[in-house]
Amino acid sequence: MVLPPAGILPIDLDWDAVEKLSRTYLLGVPEIDQQHRMLFAWCIALRRSPELQVVEGLLAYAARHFADEENWAYVRGINFDRHQQLHDDIIVQLEALYAGDSSVDAAALAYNWLVHHIDVEDRALVASVRAS
C-alpha cells in the first residue's frame, strides 16, 4: 500500500484533530489505519470546503483505499464481496450527490458513513482475518 502524500489536500487542516480522531478508530493494521487517517482528513476538508476539487480528491482517495483494503482481504483468503458492495455503494452515493442533489450534506454523509464503516464493517473484516 502506498499512501498519496498529505500535501495533496487542497486546504490546510488541523492535523492534531485529524490524528486524535483517527486514533479513536484504530484497527491495529497500520497500513489500513494510515489510510483511514487520510480519509478522515479528506472528510474534514470537505466539511470545511465543499468544493468540487475536494470532492474529487476524497472520491479518488477513497477508491484507492477501498481497492487496497479489498486486496488486503483478498490475499488473506477472506471473502469481501459484501464489503466491496458497501464500498461501491458509498462511491455511487457521493458521486450522485455531486451530480445533482444538493439538498443532502455530502460532507456529513461521507463522515458518518466512514465512522460507521470503520468501526463496524472494517473492524469485522479485520476480525475475520485474525480468526482465519
Ligand SMILES: [Fe+2]
Ligand atoms: Fe472497508
